[in-house]
Amino acid sequence: MYLHELLTPALTFCNLDGGSKKRVLETASKLIAEQAQGLAAEEIFSGLIGRERLGSTGIGSGVAIPHCRLESATQACGMMIKLADPIDFDAIDNQPVDLLFVLLVPSEATEDHLQTLAMLAELFNRAEVLAALRDTTSDQQLFDTALRLAEH
Template identity: 35%
Template sequence: MAIKKLFSGEDSVLSLSPGDKKELLEMLAQEASARLSYDGPTVLDALQARERLGSTALGRGVGLPHTRLEGLGTPLALLARLTRPIDFEARDGEPVDLVFMVLWPENSAEGFLPALSGICRVLRGNQLPRQLRQARSGAEALAMLQAAEVDSPDEAV
């Protein structure tokens, strides 16, 4: 699924202020629940279960919490920028301040890994994370993300 289809104009939150990783996941689950009319505690439990398998921090201040959910109708991706970085147990030791959360329907595994891969691909360059940290609005951040997908030398998601 292309980034422009995965993220819509409303799918960004540029001022989250969690105190730690647990609180961030709670906030993301609440945001997802409101957008999907899906049970927030179920989203939170699934995100936490995935994090117990290993941190979803990508390094360089970026996190990619993701999970598949039973009964979810359509995928949801959220871009969150934190007001201050938090420890996300990243391998490089860098705290996270940019977060891309992806929720995917359990019964529709096709496209899940390519979607995650596409996000990782556009984040490879140093420029995009820096630009996202300076975006003035959610719409601007998502436009930057979509433009990076178009400019990516690899095949789009």
């Protein structure tokens, strides 16, 4: 699955207030539920927190990819967040996180889920991508930059 198939301008947020890992996941869950038909904020949050209990989705370099599979999801959905201030996310390198990509997929989409996570991890492992995303100042600019960089 490609980034342009997952991400919409309505689910791209630049300079979002974070506060804490739990608060960011709660906020993301509510914002996604407002946009995605048939998904409840409580179910999303429960799925994301459940996955975090297995181990942090903070992949290093200030990036986290919180993700989960949901019974009620009919298609994959993504959300891009650039936080106003980095937060502790228990990342593997112990660095605070300021860039997040939240990924929700249908429960039966195991192979697609893994391929999409690999694509995201590869994208966010590039220093020039992280620098360009961190230089954005608006939701639309963050969206446009993410899609442009994912094409290369």
